[in-house]
Amino acid sequence: MEQRVSLITLAVADTAVSYRFYIEGLGWEAKMYVPGEVLFITVGAQLVLSLWSEAEFEQEAGPINRGSGTAPVMLAHNVATPAEVDTILAEAVTAGARLIAAGKQAAWGGYSGYFADPDGYHWEVAYNPDAIGQAVLDTE
Structure with a gap:
């Protein structure tokens, strides 16, 4: 396995809110946006930030472990x-x-x-x- 990261995926409550924050608010450029599903943003030469709806995330990757405190990332x-x-x-x-x-x-x-x-x-x-x-x- 090569020593690199290709995507960083974060499960988000609402992709429209993420779009408003990252694209409209911070002025970043969307690589791909499927409302209600996922927002991809190129953040490096070969690195993409993927903001994936919680429902889609859980359907493919399994249940999200929820608890109090800050996510350890x-x-x-x-x-x-x-x-x-x-x-x-x-x-x-x-x-x-x-x-x-x-x-x-x-x-x-x-x-x-x-x-x-x-x-x-x-x-x-x-x-x-x-x-x-x-x-x-x-x-x-």
């Missing part, structure tokens, strides 16, 4: 400067996200903040001055 968006962290957090909130934590200096040497999308999935927005943080930026 975090998505991240790295940027080139601390100021961009604050700008993107504000954009996400305007688009309908819930602010989890405002941008602040992190113990690991960078600057980051967090928001939750309409389904509660947490996103970190981070400036990471280390090599790994710089390696994930689109420098073209």
